[in-house]
Amino acid sequence: MIGLGLFNYWVVIFLMMVGFYTLIARGNLVKKIIGLNIFQTSVFILYITMGKIAGGTAPIFVQGEQEVVYSNPIPHVLILTAIVVGVATSALGLSLVVRINEAFGTIEEDEIEDTAL
Amino acid sequence: MDDRVILRVGAKILIPFILLFALYVQFHGDFGPGGGFQAGVIFAAGFILYALVYGLGTAKRALPPTAVYVCAAAGVLIYAGVGYLTMALGGEFLAYNVLRHDPEHGQELGILLVELGVLVTVFGSMVAIFYAFAGRRKVQT
Amino acid sequence: MSHHLPVLLVVIPLVAAPFAALVNRPRVSWAIALGSAWWAFLAAFALLRQVMADGPIHYALGDWAAPYGIEYVVDPANAWVLLIVGMIAAVVTPYALLSIEREVPDARIPLFYAAFILCMTGLLGIAITGDVFNVFVFLEISSLSAYALIALGRDRRALTASYQYLIMGSVGATFIVIGIGLLYVMTGTLNMADLAQILPELEPNRTIPVAFTFLTVGITLKLALFPLHLWLPNAYTYAPSVVTAFIASTATKVAVYLLLRFFFTIFGASFSFGEMQLDKVLMPLALVAILTMSIVAIYQDNVKRLLAYSSVAQIGYMVLGISLASALGLTAGILHLFNHALMKGALFMAMGCVMYRVGSVRIERMNGLARAMPWTMAAFVAGGLSIIGVPLTVGFISKWYLIQAALEQGLWPVAVVVLVGSLLAVVYVWKVVEVAYFRDLDADADIQEAPLSMLIATWALVLANFWFGIDASATTGVARRAAEVLLGVGS
Amino acid sequence: MSSGLLIALSVLLPVAGAFVVLALGKWPNAREAVTLITGGGTLWLVSGLLPYLREGARPRLDILEVVPGVQLAFEVEPLGLLFAFVASFLWIVTTIYAIGYMRGHEEENQTRFYFFFAIAIAGAIGVAFSANLFTLFAFYEVLTLCTFPLVTHHQTDEARRAGRVYLGVLLTTSIAFQLLAIIWTWQLAGTVEFTQGGILAGTASAGVLGAILVLFVFGVGKAAVMPFHRWLPAAMVAPTPVSALLHAVAVVKAGVFTILKVSVYVFGLDLLGALAATAWLAWAAAATIILGSLIAFTKDNLKARLAYSTISQLSYIVLGALLANRWGVIGGGMHIAMHAFGKITLFFAAGAILVAAHEKDISRMHGLGRTMPITFGAFFIGALSIIGLPPAGGSWSKWFLGMGTLEAGQVGLLAVLMVSSLLGLYYLLEVPVKAFFFKPPEDAHRPEGIHEAPTASLIAMIVTATATIGLFAYPDLAYELMSMVVPGGAP
Amino acid sequence: MIELVDVALLLLLSVTALAIVRQQNLFAAVMMAGIYSVLSAGLFVVMDAVDVAFTEAAVGAGISTVLMLGTLALVGHSEHKPKHRPILPLLVVALTGGVLVYGTLDMPPFGDPANPIHHHVAPHYLEESEHEIGVPNVVTSVLASYRGYDTMGETTVIFAAAVGVLLLLARGPGPRRVLVNGLWTTVAREEESPELEADEAPATEDDEPKEDDDG
Structure with missing residues (x-):
């Protein structure tokens, strides 16, 4: 797996940037949230990738075996927290979208700007 | 609603299993993957399935919104409560060692309790959020 | 008890929030919020006194020694920020009682106070922790509740403002997470002190500068440094008055503190300013922020928006102080955290009083308002003088x-820009003053002075503006110590 | 009474009086009685300090340390005492005058007028007694701000425009230049205390010190050195007592006083004389003297003419300071007192004409001297003093100033003084000459017989006119105090 | 073998991500976002992060999708075509990505056990947690005990989100207030009405002001 070198990271960075792009370039408020989700999920992948040890196994102790290499548990813990934060943000963002739709009658950014004037 | 009989029966069979699975995830978290958060999500998912199939009204009668809000708040209180308890027992905040006579059991008990707190909050919050969304009606634009 | 003070400071409000959400009586929720705010204020004050006397306090959460567990570390720098948050909360909460009843429907008030307490808790948590990932968690607590609070503004544009803030805030937070991840991958630790120790020992590499960049951009998004300030004017304009007053005086301050912590404690001044040449980026941005945002403020018709742009300019002052990277510059920046909280708090609270009686803070609705609301407008003038930097006010000390x-x-052009910023402040403050004092009150307007509880809270901050402007030895003493701690000089 | 208490009370008494005035707003007689009593008390307190100075002491009162090394403190030295004397004495006279004027003119908001008037006096005495640049700057700005409501007393559009110019110029110059100069001084010298012989010598190159001097001279906008003189004519929209006391005495004298004080106690005459910038600035002052006179020449509105005359005369004092020798400083210091008495008499007269005859323009005052002999008589005496002719006090200060130019070897500057006096001879004496000897315009409705201003105003005018003559006969006190400022050989 | 799975999953993820960007039917986009989550969960399993995979599947593919669908049901599901070419966002994204790639150049290679990440704090957990805590799943130990405080924060985040969503969307009982002259004023205290069924709830019984103060 070491053979992959940095390639793995680069693909993940590409994924991140696809999400980031959707987030900042699109005018649809729901699409932005989807973009945010992809962006964040990809960051999670980056973290988990960093914690992987080639030939390692999930960090759950197995009785009796001694020579087991475990992958690093810390990124897992951090990402568990981050996932929760991510869904919390999405939920709040989506409820804002619902309210914006009720107030402005649209969820397209440019139309909102038009009606707000 | 009659044409959804299969759905309802299916759900009736499925939901107990989902809840059971959630409990398994909760208590198996020490040994395998899983824990309070995942269990809470699954619990909530089971209940949301119920609500989708039987209607929001039925769901709210089964589990009133107030109860859901109390759940969402109670989990945080349970978690922090463990912290206060350890403090009262002379340890640092969330130092589970002091919960029992020997540290290892204290840790186990502490983890169990805080995972319970997580479960309760996650379940409560997820259902509360679901209720909030489902209680909204589409605006004609 | 006093041993547990650092953690209690945060977790007492944290458990107060669920209670505030559950009771279905607005005034009980308010009382809970009031209690939490005053607790935070007093506890932060006690902590500050303790660290000034005895040096830094460490508290290992779960009794796991750092870096294995999360630890709270209190030193003069963050005790100072904790005090700012606590103090503003303690002043704003009494004020909130009536203001919120006017601006938020009753049914939402309990949840409002729950979100308010959570926002405060999050800010306290960010400031006090010694663990970089814990920063992120509490950052999200404060951000999520702040988004909700801002969306409660009664204008429908509060919703879009909140959404915009949510998007930019989440981008900022995600950048911070990326930065933390890159730091972690190079060092294997999340503890701030540990990071500070390991980072200088690393071989020169390309990852750490990138981590640094992401953290800087992420945090500057949160603190609304020009040109990443776009979320701020709308958010401040449309949020309920209380929320604006609280967030404007605390949230950006905590973000500035975070920036300081990363620049000076974790990366170290020699890396941040030597290798990364941070001053070359921050100083021009700060100067441009001071000038352009002050000018933009002049052209605003909504006074809350005017003050919001002024805030972006004032953030420029803080960042300018940081970018000088000297003990004196840092002292100035840290001092301005506190001072700006006092003045902007007073100004936004005065506008909240106007909102309470007039229902708008647009400048054309303030004709002759000084006659109907003399105390409120006097508070505005006093806060305005402080923004301008008239002697005997805190603004002057900064x-x-x-x-x-x-x-x-030897950067005298920088000094000139700072002064020009003051002059621009004269223009935008006086714009409001002239309308309030020189126009005639609308004949059919039936406007009374704001309620006493709101006035007292507002004037408490106004008087603090003068008190700490006349006797600044305490504030400057703490700011200097904080600067020394961050620079790693002195004790 | 200890000297510290005397100092504290002489600043606090007017403030206390102001608040009593505010409380007594509904009873005009009591309100004005309190103002008079306060004025008398203040004069008594100030005079109580004279013996200390005669013993060679410098009574000092430290209030508190604002920031480390910077004190809010008072220290009485002869120049300050002279200024305080002039301000507190003329306050009493002006109050007497104002009682007649404000009632005769049926002005509104008289309580506010007396309130801010008293605060302004406190500000002036604070300036006079300040022990360092910081304290001076603080009271300087207090003076600026509390005179703003007086300038804009009528709250009309015209007043608002004038207020903008007033505040704009004074705040701009003080914040942009003076504050910069003060902080620069602090940076270089490590202190801002006024010290005999100066504090800046040897701290930086002549270029830097010259720049600071330029910042000081133009930064003290109240000294009205061109091109920062516009505020003074603008302020003439205020009621006449305001113009009389503040814009002939307290405010403008605070400006030139600051320049004298900076010259003597911050730069020191030796350093000042060595700087190339001094000579250039002296010529800027000279230009202001000539231009001010020339513009005064063209003004038909009496108050405007007096305002430009003031601008011109202020630069005499600035010039005196910049001559950087003993005679120049003595002449400049004495001119503070001499010009004050002379100019206030002129303003009193101008106000009296306005109240009694409702005339503003000189061209419409032909023949008015016959109806108002006392007023125009007083005007004549005041004019003599300003021009510098015996038997009025102004001749002494002009004499010393002339000696100063000779000692400095600046014959050109002496010529400027002469030319300006000649111009003054015309533009000031034109008024009484036309009033006494010309025929009234045909459309003017002049009542038969003597029709003077209200008695209170007349009394005030007579007092100041008499004092102007008295100062010719007994200039001893002013001279004695100024000699203490620059100790040296006999003249 | 594992490399192959890894590469395949990454490829699929890329395809899905690009499809989401191009997709203008939001329903489809949401479904694909769910797929994206499931795929990443698969990748997490490959990377030994079973707990994370579990959570990602439950949250990303489950809860998030339900919420998004719920939102779409309320707001409609088609996206407008972007009007102008998004030059600036592309620049920002290219710059950000470029900086990140630059940053990875000195990162230890993927999967390298010599990576410093594996040598400071993590070994302590792996070696000590068994007797310090006694729970076989190290992730649980770290999550609930070593970094238990973070998890409490995380619980609070969820709670905060619930508070926020309820503030925005829930309609509770209580006195009815309307905007009069830009201010909330109690008009009449109604009976605390039993909560309305979703289907019967009037659309704008709520208190959204539609007035425009600034416009």
Whole structure:
């Protein structure tokens, strides 16, 4: 797996940037949230990738075996927290979208700007 | 609603299993993957399935919104409560060692309790959020 | 008890929030919020006194020694920020009682206070922790509740403002997470002190500068440094008055603190300013922020928006102090955290009083308002004088230090920009003053002075503006110590 | 009474009086009685300090340390005492005058007028007694701000425009230049205390010190050195007592006083004389003297003419300071007192004409001297003093100033003084000459017989006119105090 | 073998991500976002992060999708075509990505056990947690005990989100207030009405002001 070198990271960075792009370039408020989700999920992948040890196994102790290499548990813990934060943000963002739709009658950014004037 | 009989029966069979699975995830978290958060999500998912199939009204009668809000708040209180308890027992905040006579059991008990707190909050919050969304009606634009 | 003070400071409000959400009586929720706010204020004050006397306090959460567990570390720098948050909360909450009843429907008030307490808790948590990932968690607590609070503004544009803030805030937070991840991958630790120790020992590499960049951009998004400030004017304009007053005086301050912590404690001044040449980026941005945002403020018709742009300019002052990277500059920046909280708090609270009686803070609705609401407008004038930097107000003290710091390095053009910023402040403050004092009150307007509880809270901050502007030895003493701690000099 | 208490009370008494005035707003007689009593008390307190100075002491009162090394403190030295004497004495006279004027003119908001008037006096005495640049700057700005409501007393559009110019110029110059100069001084010298012989010598190159001097001279906008003189004519929209006391005495004298004080106690005459910038600035002052006179020449509105005359005369004092020798400083210091008495008499007369005859323009005052002999008589005496002719006090200060130019070897500057006096001879004496000897315009409705201003105003005018003559006969006190400022050989 | 799975999953993820960007039917986009989550969960399993995979599947593919669908049901599901070419966002994204790639150049290679990440704090957990805590799943130990405080924060985040969503969307009982002259004023205290069924709830019984103060 070491053979992959940095390639793995680069693909993940590409994924991140696809999400980031959707987030900042699109005018649809729901699409932005989807973009945010992809962006964040990809960051999670980056973290988990960093914690992987080639030939390692999930960090759950197995009785009796001694020579087991475990992958690093810390990124897992951090990402568990981050996932929760991510869904919390999405939920709040989506409820804002619902309210914006009720107030402005649209969820397209440019139309909102038009009606707000 | 009659044409959804299969759905309802299916759900009736499925939901107990989902809840059971959630409990398994909760208590198996020490040994395998899983824990309070995942269990809470699954619990909530089971209940949301119920609500989708039987209607929001039925769901709210089964589990009133107030109860859901109390759940969402109670989990945080349970978690922090463990912290206060350890403090009262002379340890640092969330130092589970002091919960029992020997540290290892204290840790186990502490983890169990805080995972319970997580479960309760996650379940409560997820259902509360679901209720909030489902209680909204589409605006004609 | 006093041993547990650092953690209790945060977790007492944290458990208060669920209670505030559950009781279905607005005034009980308010009382809970009031209790939490005053607790935070007093506890932060006690902590500050303790660290000033005995040096830093460490508290290992779960009794796991750092870096294995999360630890709370209190030193003069963050005790100072904790005090700012606690103090503003303690003043704003009494004020909130009536203001919120006017601006938020009753049914939402309990949840409002729950979100308010959570926002405060999050800010306290960010400031006090010694663990970089814990920063992120509490950052999200404060951000999520802040988004909800801002969306409660009664204008429908509060919703879009909140959404915009949510998007930019989440981008900022995600950048911070990326930065933390890159730091972690190079060092294997999340503890701040540990990071500070390991980072200088690393071989020169390309990852750490990138981590640094992401953290800087992420945090500057949160603190609304020009040109990443776009979320701020709308958010401040449309949020309920209380929320604006609280967030404007605390949230950006905590973000500035975070920036300081990363620049100076974790990366170290020699890396941040030597290798990364941070000053070359921050200083021009700060100067441009001071000038352009002050000018933009002049052209605003909504006074809350005017003050919001002024805030972006004032953030420029803080960042300018940081970018000088000297003890004096840092002292100026840290001092301005506190001073700006006092003045902007007072100004936004005065506008909240106007909102309470007039229902708008648009400038054309303030004709002759000084006659109907003399105390409110006097508070606005006093806060405005402080923004301008008239002597015997806190604004002057900040400027005194900032200019001194600039001159110390021979940067007299910087000093001139700071002063020009003050002059622009004269223009935008006086714009409001002229309308309130020189126009005639609309004949059919039936406007009374704001309620006493709101006035008292507002004037408490106004008087603090003068008190700490006349006797600044305490505030400057703490700011200097904080600067020394961050720079790693002195004790 | 200890000297510290005397100092504290002489600043606090007017403030206390102001608040009593505010409380007594509904009873005009009591309100004005309190103002008079306060004025008398203040004069008594100030005079109580004279013996200390005669013993060679410098009574000092430290209030508190604002920031480390910077004190809010008072220290009485002869120049300050002279200024305080002039301000507190003329306050009493002006109050007497104002009682007649404000009632005769049926002005509104008289309570506010007396309130801010008293605060302004406190500000002036604070300036006079300040022990360092910081304290001076603080009271300087207090003076600026509390005179703003007086300038804009009528709250009309015209007043608002004038207020903008007033505040704009004074705040701009003080914040942008003076504050910069003060902080720069602090940066270089490590202190801002006024010290005999100066504090800046040897701290930086002549270029830097010259720049600071330029910042000081133009930064003290109240000294009205061109091109920062516009505020003074603008302020003439205020009621006449305001113009009389503040814009002939307290405010403008605070400006030139600051320049004298900076010259003597911050730069020191030796350093000042060595700087190339001094000579250039002296010529800027000279230009202001000539231009001010020339513009005064063209003004038909009496108050405007007096305002430009003031601008011109202020630069005499600035010039005196910049001559950087003993005679120049003595002449400049004495001119503070001499010009004050002379100019206030002129303003009193102008106000009296307005109240009694409702005339503003000189061209419409032909023949008015016959109806108002006392007023125009007083005007004549005041004019003599301003021009510098015996038997009025102004001749002494002009004499010393002339000696100063000779000692400095600046014959050109002496010529400027002469030319300006000649111009003054015309533009000031034109008024009484036309009033006494010309025929009234045909459309003017002049009542038969003597029709003077209200008695209170007349009394005030007579007092100041008499004092102007008295100062010719007994200039001893002013001279004695100024000699203490620059100790040296006999003249 | 594992490399192959890894590469395949990454490829699929890329395809899905690009499809989401191009997709203008939001329903489809949401479904694909769910797929994206499931795929990443698969990748997490490959990377030994079973707990994370579990959570990602439950949250990303489950809860998030339900919420998004719920939102779409309320707001409609088609996206407008972007009007102008998004030059600036592309620049920002290219710059950000470029900086990140630059940053990875000195990162230890993927999967390298010599990576410093594996040598400071993590070994302590792996070696000590068994007797310090006694729970076989190290992730649980770290999550609930070593970094238990973070998890409490995380619980609070969820709670905060619930508070926020309820503030925005829930309609509770209580006195009815309307905007009069830009201010909330109690008009009449109604009976605390039993909560309305979703289907019967009037659309704008709520208190959204539609007035425009600034416009």
